[in-house]
Amino acid sequence: MSAPDRPAYDDLPFLDGMKIRSAWGHYGATDALGALNLITPDVVRAAADLVHSGERFVLSMPLSLPDPPFFGREPLKHESFTTYPDVTDDRLDNFYPQSGSQWDALGHHGYPAERGYYNGRTEADVLEKGELGIDGPASRGIVTRGVLLDVPRHLEKTGQAYGPEKRFEISADLLAEIAAAQGVELRAGDILCVRTGWVGYYKGLDAAARRDLAEASHRLAFETAGLGPAEGIARLVWETGTVAVAVDNPGVEPFPPPMVLEPQPGPDTENLVHTHLLTALGVHLGEFFDLDALAEACAADGRYDFLLTSAPLWVDGGIGSPPNAIAIR
Numbered sequence: 001m002s003a004p005d006r007p008a009y010d011d012l013p014f015l016d017g018m019k020i021r022s023a024w025g026h027y028g029a030t031d032a033l034g035a036l037n038l039i040t041p042d043v044v045r046a047a048a049d050l051v052h053s054g055e056r057f058v059l060s061m062p063l064s065l066p067d068p069p070f071f072g073r074e075p076l077k078h079e080s081f082t083t084y085p086d087v088t089d090d091r092l093d094n095f096y097p098q099s100g101s102q103w104d105a106l107g108h109h110g111y112p113a114e115r116g117y118y119n120g121r122t123e124a125d126v127l128e129k130g131e132l133g134i135d136g137p138a139s140r141g142i143v144t145r146g147v148l149l150d151v152p153r154h155l156e157k158t159g160q161a162y163g164p165e166k167r168f169e170i171s172a173d174l175l176a177e178i179a180a181a182q183g184v185e186l187r188a189g190d191i192l193c194v195r196t197g198w199v200g201y202y203k204g205l206d207a208a209a210r211r212d213l214a215e216a217s218h219r220l221a222f223e224t225a226g227l228g229p230a231e232g233i234a235r236l237v238w239e240t241g242t243v244a245v246a247v248d249n250p251g252v253e254p255f256p257p258p259m260v261l262e263p264q265p266g267p268d269t270e271n272l273v274h275t276h277l278l279t280a281l282g283v284h285l286g287e288f289f290d291l292d293a294l295a296e297a298c299a300a301d302g303r304y305d306f307l308l309t310s311a312p313l314w315v316d317g318g319i320g321s322p323p324n325a326i327a328i329r
Contacts, residue, residue: 006026006238006241008239009021009235009239010235012238015111015113015280016113017113018111018113018270019270020111020231020234020270020279020280021234021280022280022281023035023238023280023281024118024119024120024280025119026282027282029119030119031119031282032106032118032119032132032133033106033136033137033140033282034106034118034119034243034281034282034284035241035242035243035244035281035282035283035284036137036140036142036243036284038188038189038241038243039142039143039144039189039243040189043144043145043188044143044144046145047144047145047146047307048307050145050303050305050306050328050329051307051328051329052329053329054328054329055328055329056326056327056328056329057293057297057326057327057328057329058290058325059101059193059246059289059290059291059308059326059327060100060289060290060322060323060324060325061100061199061288061290062100063092063095063099063322064076064078064100065100065202066099066100066202066213066214067210068210068211068214068215069096069099069100069214070099070213070217070250071250072218073098073099074094074096075094076092076093076094076095076096076099077092077093077094078091079093097134097313097315097319097320097321097322098319098321100288100322101286101288101289101322101323102287102288102321102322102323103134103284103285103286103310103312103320103321103322103323104274104278104284104286104287104319104320105132105133105134105136105137105284105319105320105321106118106136106282107121107126107131107132107133107317107319108274108278108285108319108320109272109274109275109278110123110126110279111270111280112269116279117132117279118278118279118280118282119282126319129317130316130317131317133315133316133318133319134312134315134320134321135314135315135316135317135318137284137310137312138311138312138314138315138318139314141309141310142191142244142310142311142312142325143307143308143310144191144307144308145187145190145191145305145306145307145308146190146192146193146305146306146307146308147179147186147190147192147193147304147305148193148194148195148291148294148295148298148304148305148306149175149178149182149192149194149195150178150182150195150295150298150299150304151170151178151194151195151196151197151225152164152196152197153195153295153299154177154178154182162225163201163225164196164197164198164200164201164224164249165201165223165224166223166225167223167224167225167254167255168225168226168254169225169226169227169229169254170194170196170225170226170228171229171232171233172232172233172236173232175192175194175227175233175236176236182298182302183302183304184304184305186236186240186241186242187240187241188241189241189243190240190241190242190243191242191243191244191245191246191286191308192237192244192245192246193286193289193291193308194227194245194246194247194248195291195292195295196225196226196247196248196249197225197248198224198225198248198249198250199248199249199288199289199291199292217250220255220256220257220267221256222255222256223254223255224249224250224251224254224255225249226247226251226252226253226255226257227245227247227254227273228253228254230258230271230272230273230275230276230277231271231276233273233276234276234280234281237277237281237283243283243284244284244285245273245283245284245285245286246285246286246289246291246323246325247285247286247287247289248288248289248290248291249287250288251274251287252273252274252286252287253272253274257272258271273285286323286325289323289325294327297329306327306329307327308325308328309325309326309328310323310324310325310326312324
């Protein structure tokens with residue numbers, strides 16, 4: 001289903017000097033919310049009608065996971081102490097808001113160009129002026145319809161070999177196939193939740209295996225299933241009006257991500273989902289979402305859509321935040 005009042009994906013302009021189609025300016029020349037603009041009061045009211053049983057599913061892992069953290073981040077330090085007689089308090093140090101379950105703010109990722117962040121912002125706009133921060137979504141709250149697509153359950157039913165700890169591209173065609181099999185359709189204003197099974201896999205690892213995985217992540221030398229190729233995912237997201245994509249793996253992309261050797265070895269930025277969605281289309285990305293319990297409930301009664309609420313931390317200019325997300329059925 002196509003979102004109303006917008007051009008087809010193939011009619012979007014290319015970003016200057018890139019081969020990526022862009023929605024810059026679509027929501028206004030100074031816009032900093034991106035696709036979240038599609039969450040209108042009508043969308044919220046319709047999402048509220050999806051609550052039937054009243055079941056609630058927290059979609060965030062504890063702040064202490066993953067442990068050790070991935071990608072070179074440092075462990076969270078939590079201290080509790082007494083302030084006055086019979087009064088206690090606590091504090092956090094080394095708190096990386098993107099260490100575990102998270103939303104990436106639009107300022108998290110850009111393309112290496114002069115004005116390479118969403119809607120033409122510069123790195124200075126993001127780091128020095130606090131533009132494209134998580135405070136935009138946080139100041140409004142995120143309340144909309146969520147849709148879960150359960151990749152491992154679908155592939156098991158269809159007899160396809162799969163493991164979330166192996167590199168596997170979850171294509172737009174596969175997502176459409178799963179949606180059809182589950183009897184659910186993406187609509188304008190939705191948040192798409194994709195379960196790869198990675199969080200459940202991670203929770204089953206012992207401490208030594210978790211340490212090895214965290215160390216390998218510093219070098220991008222580990223494997224996961226993830227969304228790709230990026231252009232197909234972008235087309236699906238744009239044409240359905242999806243406002244955010246939340247995945248239960250470490251980085252939305254499959255790992256290792258697409259790589260290039262020139263001018264120096266590293267991720268192929270032009271072919272990353274982060275570039276196509278965050279940077280070009282203004283679509284927020286979620287990582288490390290815990291979708292397993294929700295998936296069990298959806299499979300049990302065949303209802304794969306639900307009310308999704310999220311209250312990111314209101315940090316002015318923040319680059320990301322734990323999602324504090326709840327699915328309510």
